Amino acid sequence: MSERELIAQWTLQPGTGKAVEVLAGQVLRIEQVEGGQCVDFNAFNLHDYKEFMHCGRTRTVHGFNPTVGTFLWSAPPRERAMYYLLADTVGRNDVLFPRCSAYVYESTYGFQSHTNCHDIQAEAQREYGLTPDDVHDSFNFFMATEVQAGGAVLISRQDTRPGDHVELLALIDTLAVPNVCGADVMRTSNFFLKPVKVQVLRATAEDLAKVPALPARARQRTPGDFLNSTIKADRELRRDARYEPKFLNTPLTVTDVAVELDDEEIALLRRYEYSHLYRGDLGAAMRDVFFSWWEQRYVTSPNGAPTVSRSEKTGS
Amino acid sequence: MKHQLLVPLNRQQLELIDRTILEGVAADRAALLRLALHEYAPLHAATAAEKQPVSATSKAAS
Numbered sequence: 097m098s099e100r101e102l103i104a105q106w107t108l109q110p111g112t113g114k115a116v117e118v119l120a121g122q123v124l125r126i127e128q129v130e131g132g133q134c135v136d137f138n139a140f141n142l143h144d145y146k147e148f149m150h151c152g153r154t155r156t157v158h159g160f161n162p163t164v165g166t167f168l169w170s171a172p173p174r175e176r177a178m179y180y181l182l183a184d185t186v187g188r189n190d191v192l193f194p195r196c197s198a199y200v201y202e203s204t205y206g207f208q209s210h211t212n213c214h215d216i217q218a219e220a221q222r223e224y225g226l227t228p229d230d231v232h233d234s235f236n237f238f239m240a241t242e243v244q245a246g247g248a249v250l251i252s253r254q255d256t257r258p259g260d261h262v263e264l265l266a267l268i269d270t271l272a273v274p275n276v277c278g279a280d281v282m283r284t285s286n287f288f289l290k291p292v293k294v295q296v297l298r299a300t301a302e303d304l305a306k307v308p309a310l311p312a313r314a315r316q317r318t319p320g321d322f323l324n325s326t327i328k329a330d331r332e333l334r335r336d337a338r339y340e341p342k343f344l345n346t347p348l349t350v351t352d353v354a355v356e357l358d359d360e361e362i363a364l365l366r367r368y369e370y371s372h373l374y375r376g377d378l379g380a381a382m383r384d385v386f387f388s389w390w391e392q393r394y395v396t397s398p399n400g401a402p403t404v405s406r407s408e409k410t411g412s
Numbered sequence: 413m414k415h416q417l418l419v420p421l422n423r424q425q426l427e428l429i430d431r432t433i434l435e436g437v438a439a440d441r442a443a444l445l446r447l448a449l450h451e452y453a454p455l456h457a458a459t460a461a462e463k464q465p466v467s468a469t470s471k472a473a474s
Contacts, residue, residue, distance in 0.1 A: 345423070351422075352421075353429075355419055372458065379417055382445060385452050
C-alpha cells in the first residue's frame with residue numbers, strides 16, 4: 097500500500113477541540129495517545145454549514161455502534177454520505193448519546209463550571225464563525241454504550257490503548273470538529289481526560305478504492321430545490337403572512353381497495369401475529385400483511401439504508 | 413362463503429402496489445393483496461400471548 101501524505105496534525109489537550117478542514121479525498125485520523133479517551137465529533141459541509149453530520153440518520157442506517165464500512169451522513173433533506181469510516185481498531189463508537197453539556201454537570205454533579213462537549217465544540221467552531229446554537233449531536237468515537245433490555249441506555253468504561261484509532265475518508269469538502277470529551281466524572285473516558293492526536297492525510301488510491309459505490313438519488317436535495325433557500329439571519333421567529341402550505345403529495349387521499357376472501361383466508365388473516373393491533377379492523381390487518389410481505393420480498397437493506405455495492409468506486 | 417374486505421390505502425401506497433403489479437407479480441390490486449396474504453401470513457401466525465389486545469392503559473404508558 098502506498099504512503100499517505102501528511103497534511104497537518106495536532107494533539108488535542110483535555111478540555112479542547114479543533115475545527116479542521118478535511119477536503120474530499122483526505123483522511124481524518126483520530127488516535128489515542130494514552131488510551132481510554134472518548135472523542136466527540138461534529139462535521140459540516142465546508143461550503144454550506146447548514147448541511148451537517150446527522151447522528152439520527154447515521155444510526156438509522158448503521159445502528160447504534162457504527163464501525164468500519166459505514167458512512168457518516170448529513171441530515172435530511174441533503175442525506176449525503178460525508179465520510180466513509182475506513183479504519184477503526186476498537187469498534188466501539190456511539191451515535192446514541194448526545195454531547196455532554198454544562199447543564200448535565202450542574203444538575204447532576206453540582207458544577208458551576210465544567211468541561212463539556214457542547215461548549216468545547218462551540219468554542220472550536222467559533223474559529224469559523226459558528227455559534228453555540230450550531231453545535232449538533234455528536235458522533236462519539238471510542239465511547240462504549242449499550243441498550244439494555246427494556247430500553248435503558250448505559251455508558252460503559254472503554255478499553256482503548258495508545259495507537260488505537262479511527263480513520264474517516266471525506267467524500268465531500270468538510271469542516272470536521274473533533275474534541276476531547278469533557279466527561280471526567282463519568283465512565284465515558286474511564287474517569288480521566290487524556291490528549292488525542294488528530295491528523296489530516298491525503299488518501300491513497302487504495303483508500304479511495306475501499307469506498308462502496310453509493311447511488312445518487314433525486315431526493316437528495318440542495319438549497320436550489322428549497323421553496324425558501326435564504327438562510328434566516330435574525331433570531332426572532334415571525335409568521336410569514338404570505339405563507340401558503342405546499343406539503344408534498346397532499347392531500348393524501350385514501351382509496352378502499354376491495355378484496356374478496358373466503359372463510360379460510362379470513363381465518364388466516366385473523367391469526368396473523370399483528371392483527372390484534374388493529375382491534376378487529378381486518379382491512380388494516382391486511383394492509384399490514386401486504387407491506388410486511390413487500391418489505392420481506394423487496395427490501396434488501398434495513399431501515400432505509402441505501403443499497404451499496406463494493407464493486408465500483410463511489411461517485412460522490 | 414366469500415367476504416368482501418375493504419383495504420384503505422393512500423395514493424402513495426397505491427403507487428407502490430401498482431408498480432409491483434407492473435412487474436408481473438399479480439394481475440391486479442386485489443390479487444396482489446391475496447398473494448401477500450398467502451405468502452406471508454402463514455409464516456407469521458400469532459402466539460397465544462400476541463393475540464391479547466394491548467390495553468389502553470399499557471399503551472398510554474409506553
